[in-house]
Amino acid sequence: MATALMDELRRFGRQIRLQPMLSGAVVAIAAFIVIAYLAAGFPAAIAGAIGAAAGVALVKFPASGPLDESVDGARHLPPMRRDPRVRPFRADAPWARMIDALPDPVIAVDRDHIVLHANRAALDIFPSMRIGAVIALASRSPELTETIDHVVQYQEPRSVRLHERMPVERRLDATVSSLENDGGDLSAIIIVLHDVSERERLAQMRADFIAHASHELRTPLAALRGFIETLQGAAKNDVVARERFLGIMSSEAQRMSRILDDLLSLARLEMRAHIVPTGHVDVNEVLSEVVESLEPIAAAVETTIQVDGPGDPCLVRGDRDEIVQVLVNILQNAIKYGRHGGAVTVRVSFADDERRQLRIAIADDGPGIAEAHLPRLTERFYRVDEKSSREKGGTGLGLAIVKHILARHRGKLTISSALGVGSVFTVELPVDDRE
Amino acid sequence: MEHTVKSYEAELSQLDQKISHMGGLVEQLLGNAFASLERRDPRLASEAIASDRAIDLMQKEIEELAISMIARRQPMAQDLRTIVSTLKVAGDLERIGDLAKNVAKRALAIAPETRPQSLILGLRHMTELATASLKNVLDAYMTRDDVKAMKVWNSDADLDALYNSVFRELLTYMMEDPRNIGLCTHLLFGAKNIERIGDHATNIAETVHYMVRGKPLEDDRPKGDKTSVTMIDTP
Numbered sequence: 001m002a003t004a005l006m007d008e009l010r011r012f013g014r015q016i017r018l019q020p021m022l023s024g025a026v027v028a029i030a031a032f033i034v035i036a037y038l039a040a041g042f043p044a045a046i047a048g049a050i051g052a053a054a055g056v057a058l059v060k061f062p063a064s065g066p067l068d069e070s071v072d073g074a075r076h077l078p079p080m081r082r083d084p085r086v087r088p089f090r091a092d093a094p095w096a097r098m099i100d101a102l103p104d105p106v107i108a109v110d111r112d113h114i115v116l117h118a119n120r121a122a123l124d125i126f127p128s129m130r131i132g133a134v135i136a137l138a139s140r141s142p143e144l145t146e147t148i149d150h151v152v153q154y155q156e157p158r159s160v161r162l163h164e165r166m167p168v169e170r171r172l173d174a175t176v177s178s179l180e181n182d183g184g185d186l187s188a189i190i191i192v193l194h195d196v197s198e199r200e201r202l203a204q205m206r207a208d209f210i211a212h213a214s215h216e217l218r219t220p221l222a223a224l225r226g227f228i229e230t231l232q233g234a235a236k237n238d239v240v241a242r243e244r245f246l247g248i249m250s251s252e253a254q255r256m257s258r259i260l261d262d263l264l265s266l267a268r269l270e271m272r273a274h275i276v277p278t279g280h281v282d283v284n285e286v287l288s289e290v291v292e293s294l295e296p297i298a299a300a301v302e303t304t305i306q307v308d309g310p311g312d313p314c315l316v317r318g319d320r321d322e323i324v325q326v327l328v329n330i331l332q333n334a335i336k337y338g339r340h341g342g343a344v345t346v347r348v349s350f351a352d353d354e355r356r357q358l359r360i361a362i363a364d365d366g367p368g369i370a371e372a373h374l375p376r377l378t379e380r381f382y383r384v385d386e387k388s389s390r391e392k393g394g395t396g397l398g399l400a401i402v403k404h405i406l407a408r409h410r411g412k413l414t415i416s417s418a419l420g421v422g423s424v425f426t427v428e429l430p431v432d433d434r435e
Numbered sequence: 436m437e438h439t440v441k442s443y444e445a446e447l448s449q450l451d452q453k454i455s456h457m458g459g460l461v462e463q464l465l466g467n468a469f470a471s472l473e474r475r476d477p478r479l480a481s482e483a484i485a486s487d488r489a490i491d492l493m494q495k496e497i498e499e500l501a502i503s504m505i506a507r508r509q510p511m512a513q514d515l516r517t518i519v520s521t522l523k524v525a526g527d528l529e530r531i532g533d534l535a536k537n538v539a540k541r542a543l544a545i546a547p548e549t550r551p552q553s554l555i556l557g558l559r560h561m562t563e564l565a566t567a568s569l570k571n572v573l574d575a576y577m578t579r580d581d582v583k584a585m586k587v588w589n590s591d592a593d594l595d596a597l598y599n600s601v602f603r604e605l606l607t608y609m610m611e612d613p614r615n616i617g618l619c620t621h622l623l624f625g626a627k628n629i630e631r632i633g634d635h636a637t638n639i640a641e642t643v644h645y646m647v648r649g650k651p652l653e654d655d656r657p658k659g660d661k662t663s664v665t666m667i668d669t670p
Contacts (some may be wrong), residue, residue: 032572071606128574134452137577140459165466166570215553375597376604379556 095188105193108179109135111152113145116188124276125170125193135191139164144174144191151176151189157252161196168407171200171275197274205267216259216381216396220252255393262397266380269404277319277409280432283310283348283358286320290327291346294335302341305331309348314358317432322405329398330362330425334390338422340362351428360427368419377415378403402427446504447514450497451577454528457493458573460486461528461535462659465569465632468539469562472625473555477546482493490532497525502658507655513649521648524576527642531569534628534635541621548618554608557601558622561629564594565598568636575643584643587636588652 094165096117099106105122111116113134123129126138136145139162147160157177164170173194181187227245235241291305298305316323334344342365351357369377369384376382381396383389389396399413410430417423464486471480501518504510510518568587575583605619605626644652 112448134455136452136459137453137574140455140462140573142456142459142463145456145459163463163466165462167567192636214619236503371596372600372603374600376557376560376600379555379560417599 006423015240024299053276083161088282105195106349107135107138107191107192107193108188109148111186113173122193125172125195133237144176147174147176148189148191151178151278152186155180155186162193167410168273169201170195170197172196176403186218195274198271201271201273205270209263209267212264213260215262217256219258219390220259222250223252227386251393255395256389258393259397262401266397266401266404269322269401269408273404275408277317277322278317279317279319281318281320281323282430283314283316283360285313286323287327287348287360289322289325290331294328294331297332298344301335303335303338303344305335305344305346307344307348308345310350314348315432316358316409316429318409318429319405322409323429326402326427327360327362329402330427333398334364334366334423336394338387340364342366350431356433357428358431360429361424362426363422363424365422368421369415369417369423370419371417374415374417378413443508444512446500446508447517450488450500450504450518451498451509453493453497454521454524455573455577457490457497457525457528458569458576460490460493461532462566462569462573463560464490465534466538466565467537468535468542468628469559471539471561472542472545475542475546475548477543480546484536484543487536488531490529494525497521501525516646516649519669520642523642524639528637531632531635534632541625544616545621553607554618554622556616557597557604558626558629561594561597561601561626564590564597565629565632565636568594568633572636572639572643576615576639576646579647580645581644581647584640584647588590588644589642591633591637592628598626598630 044071086414099108099117100119102119103121105119105125107115107118107122107129107203114130114134115131115135115138117131118126118129127134129138135148138191138405141162141164143160144162147158151158155178157175159173159175162172162174164172173196175192175194177192178186179188179190200244227249231242287307287309291307294305331344331346338344345363347359347361347363349359349361351359373382373384378399380400383394383396402413406427406429412428414426414428415423416426464483467479467483467486470476470485477642502523504518505515508514568590571583575587590633602623605623608615609619641652
C-alpha cells in the first residue's frame with residue numbers, strides 16, 4: 001500500500017513539475033496537501049511514515065466548529081435567517097494547518113468561491129476576508145473571479161496579476177491551482193499570493209519623483225538664476241543689494257533642499273505603503289519630545305504650546321520616527337500659520353469607549369482656513385496661499401506626508417476650521433491591543 | 436462555469452455572486468479609467484471603454500435572473516426585498532460603469548495634451564474617495580451591513596466638498612489662460628462624473644439599508660454639491 005502511495009505522490013510531483021509557472025511554494029503545498037490528504041484516510045502509523053519519508057511533520061487538524069471565530073472579521077456575521085453564502089467549515093481538511101505554516105499568503109476556496117481556509121499572511125493582506133464566506137469579500141478582482149472559474153472547470157493551474165486599490169494600492173501575483181482527491185474530484189482551489197507591489201511601485205515612483213521634482217524645483221531655481229544674473233550685472237558693486245540678495249538666495253536654496261528631502265521621504269513612504277508597521281509607540285512620550293524640540297520655533301513667534309493628555313501611557317501600533325514626523329509636521333504648521341503670540345493646544349484622548357482609537361487633536365487660534373481649501377490640504381503641492389507658504393519656507397508636502405504615514409498606520413486625519421477662530425487637525429491612530 | 440440550479444437558496448446566492456462580479460468589473464473600470472486619464476494612456480483608456488460591455492451584459496443577466504425568480508418563485512417579504520434590491524443595485528452599478536467609461540473617453544480626448552500634471556491632482560483625490568465609497572458599499576451589500584452602508588451614505592458630503600473645490604480651481608485655471616479651457620473642460624466633466632459615481636454609491640447604500648431594515652431611509656442626504664449655484668467673479 002505504501003508503494004502505491006509513493007507512486008501517487010511521484011505522479012503528482014511530475015505533474016506539478018510540468019507546470020513551469022508554478023512557484024516553489026505551490027510545489028511545497030501540493031506535496032504537503034497530497035501527503036496530508038492521503039494520510040487522513042490511513043492509520044496514523046502509515047501516515048507518520050509517509051510524512052517522515054517526505055521530511056514533513058504531520059499535524060493533526062482538529063475537526064473544527066461551524067465557523068472559526070478566532071479569525072479577524074468573523075465577528076460580525078450578519079444576522080440572517082439563512083445565508084447560503086456562509087457554509088460550515090469542512091471538518092475533513094487536514095491541510096489547513098499546513099497552509100498556516102507557509103510564509104506566503106495562501107487561501108483555499110471551494111468551487112463556489114467560498115473561503116475554506118486562509119493563513120495569517122493572507123488575512124493580513126485582506127482584513128475583510130472571512131472563513132466560510134465568499135472570497136469576493138477580500139477581493140472582487142474580475143481576474144481572480146474568472147481565474148478561479150477557469151481552474152474549477154479545467155483543473156489546470158493558472159497565474160494572474162491582481163491590482164487592488166483599496167485600502168492601499170497593491171499588486172499581487174496569484175497562482176491558482178486545483179487540488180483533487182483520489183477519485184479525481186475537486187477538493188479545493190489553492191490560491192498562492194506573492195506581493196509584487198514594491199517592484200511595480202519602484203518604477204512608478206521614479207517617474208512621479210522626476211515629474212514633481214522638476215516642476216517644483218523650477219520656481220526656486222528661476223529665482224536663484226535671476227539673482228545671480230542681477231549680481232553679475234546691475235548690482236555688481238552695490239553692497240547693500242548684494243547682502244540682501246545673498247540672503248534670499250540662501251533661503252531659496254534651503255527651500256530647494258527641503259523640497260528634495262520631503263520628496264524623498266514621501267517616495268520612501270509610498271514604497272512601504274502596503275507594509276503595516278509592527279512597533280509600539282507611546283504617544284505621550286513622543287509628544288513631549290516633539291513639543292520640546294519645537295519650543296524654540298514657537299518662542300520666536302511668541303506662541304505657547306499646551307499639552308493636555310490622559311497621563312498614563314498611550315500605546316499605538318506604529319513606527320516611532322513616522323509618528324514623530326506626523327506630530328512635527330502638524331505642530332509646525334500650527335505654529336507657522338497660527339496667530340503671532342497665539343496658543344497651540346494638543347489634546348490626547350480616546351476616540352471611543354472601547355479605547356480602540358487614540359485621538360490627538362492639535363488646535364491653533366490663527367486666522368483659519370477657508371472651507372473650499374479643507375478637502376484639498378493633503379494633496380501634494382496644494383497650497384492655500386502660494387506666497388505665504390513660500391515666505392514661511394513651506395514645501396507643500398508636509399500634510400501629504402502626514403496622510404501617507406497615517407494611511408500606512410491605518411489611521412486617519414480630519415481637519416476642521418473656522419475663519420477668524422482657528423483650525424483643528426485631528427489624528428486618529430489604532431491603539432496597540434497586542435499583549 | 437455550469438450551474439445546475441438546485442434550490443431557491445442557490446439562486447439567491449447566485450444573484451449575490453453576480454452582483455459581486457459586476458461590482459468587481461465596475462471597480463476595475465473606474466480604476467483603469469482614472470489611471471488612463473492621469474497617465475494620458477490611450478491604450479488603457481480604450482481597454483477601459485471596451486470593458487463596459489461586460490458590465491452591461493452582467494446587468495442584463497442579473498435582471499433576467501431576478502425577473503424569472505419573481506415570476507417563478509413569487510417571493511414574499513425579505514426575499515422579495517432582496518431580489519428587488521439586486522435589481523436596483525445592478526442599475527446603479529451599470530450607471531457607475533457608464534460614468535467611468537465617460538472618464539476614459541475624456542482620457543482619449545486629452546491624451547495629446549502636455550499641460551502640467553498638477554491640474555489632475557484634485558481629480559485623483561476625488562477618485563480615491565469615490566473608489567473607497569464604491570468598495571465599502573459593495574462590501575456592505577455583500578455582508579448586509581447596514582452600519583457600514585450608512586457610513587458611506589454620510590461620507591458622500593466629503594466628495595461633494597472636494598468637487599466644489601476642484602470646480603473652482605479649474606475655473607480659475609481657465610480664467611488665467613484661455614489655452615487651458617479645452618483641457619479644463621474635459622477635467623471638469625471628469626470631476627462631475629466622479630461626483631455622480633459617489634451619488635450612485637449612496638443610492639446603493641440606501642438600497643442596502645432598505646434590504647436590511649425593511650423600510651426605506653427617510654432622512655434627506657446632506658447635499659454638499661454647490662457648483663450649480665457657484666459663480667466666480669471675473670477680475
